[in-house]
Amino acid sequence: MTKPSSDQPLRLAVLGMIPGNGHPYSWSAIINGYNREAMASCPYPAIPGYLGAQPSANVRIPGVNVTHVWTDNPTEAPAVAAASLIPHVVARPEDVIGEVDAVLVSTDDGADHVRRARPFVEAGLPVFIDKPMATTMDELKTFIAWERGGAPLLSSSGMRYAPELGKLAADLPSMGELRWLSLTTAKTWERYGIHVLEPAFVLLGPGFVSVRLESQPGLEVAHLLHRSGVQVSLPIIYDGGGSFGAVQLCGTKGLAQIRFTDTFNAFRNQLLAFINYVRTRRHPYPFAHTVEMMAVIIAGIRSRESGCQRVDLSEILSELSYETTS
Template sequence: MLNIGIIGVSEGNGHPFSFSAIVNGYDDEGLRQSGWKVIYDYVRERHPSEFGFDGTRVSHVWTQDSDQTRRLQAACNIPRAVEHWSDLKDAVDAVILARDDHKRHAEMALPLLEAGLPVFVDKPLSLDSEDLQRFRPYLEDGQLMSCSGLRYARELDEARANVESYGSFRCVRGAVVLGWEKYAIHLLEAVSTVLPSVPVSVAPVPAEHASVAITMSDGTLFQLDALGSVPKTFQVDLWGTDRRSTHEITDNFSAFRRTLWHFVEMVRTGTPAIDSAETLRLMQVLRAGRRALQERRPVSLDNIEAE
């Protein structure tokens, strides 16, 4: 049995509940009373065959709030809680750090990684250059995985499989709810699995919300808008010389399940789930975008990497 510990929670992020439910299944009344109606609503629509991974369970949990811990245990059939997140080092085989407060990721993840545990870190991994360098060897060695679930969005399967049908890409647009630091990564991950090129620079676009123009290595323009407080939005538009398409991403469950499948495979095989260079490059895009928006000027990824 592969025993996984889960660490939560951070404000506005229900991933500890959704991830644990996908691995363990869920208690209907417990999840209904959890305070996460949106998760309860989409989880209860899924077939029982879509829950669980052979020989795997979330066996231990820690959150900074005892009431949240009890709700998470009751909702997702987690048998044991620990007094402190560091206690997981001696209790489980792997850890999911399901918090998106990225400034605390190194503090929590590095001691677990140093103890030899495989760790999944919720998006974004970090926007601190020193922390990213400390994470690098664990990414390279297949001990650390970090991404947005939208990297595996079902709605982009056809585009990925038939990328040549677009001809040469001319323009990509992405729109996402809320702010740049925590939410732009969703669409950066999603688009990175489709485009054959990589980002090289980020420039601000005049707007009341966070809007940037990302230049790709082949000249493709990728405009990404973090729209702030608007109705739920995760959308990608692709324009090529031969074809265009629009993709509204709504199936969180499938994206999360695929993410967890890749993490479990990484734990079992020791093979990195994602090229470490790609994870680090996307963190550079987030950092470059933050600077571009703050200073209202174009920022090269080369300059960010050299810091």
């Protein structure tokens, strides 16, 4: 499929909504703007909260429209469409083929993304896959094969684009040699681990060596070793929404403590990266980096299943027959 012309409005479809994930509301509103009265009924109150904190002129991305929406529960789609100004609700995800320039798979179930993405990959459409892209070996192998075959794919956590992360990266030299960092998230390793892994990856770069996931009901802590020698702790507190995004870095000359709070601009920057990718086909970061992060997630699952044993990333990458970039 040819790249859309830069002077034509880009048409996007947002497809899929499962419990605990309100991206069809938020992503679509950030792109289209929104109806305040309808958005007030959004079942995820944080979304109208951070939308309402923005000047109304900021809640819109010019030259792009979410034109179609589909939700797993068909009764939910009309409310999303009304709140986020989406003109078309479709009966089946595949109905958007031929009507849009790209699709966003807006569910965070990394064990079910291949099924959701397949019709659009086969149709040649650019596809954004919500984080994490894949949490099983079979899913990851399929995405690798598709990307090697030229499929235009992109996946990320919005926390890759958190404004606070850029400032933190700029401050790294003042900390001397980095020794340890910690980032805290909520929910589960499978669904939200990527929200803390990806910022760590941005700060350290590729080269994770091993993963050990200490697990108990409601609380898991992933212990990661990076080839630089930096150790990383990622607490995942199931009911820890109040501490989501807490970050601490410790170096030989100083430390930094911040918290990711600017959700609106993190998501907006994430969407802008995909929009630019659709227009230019230039990856904002190597696909190999996404593969390495998914391998870390899978290694964590394998660690849990083996009684919290250390799992070397080389084991996962060897099974994938994949070499990540340096």
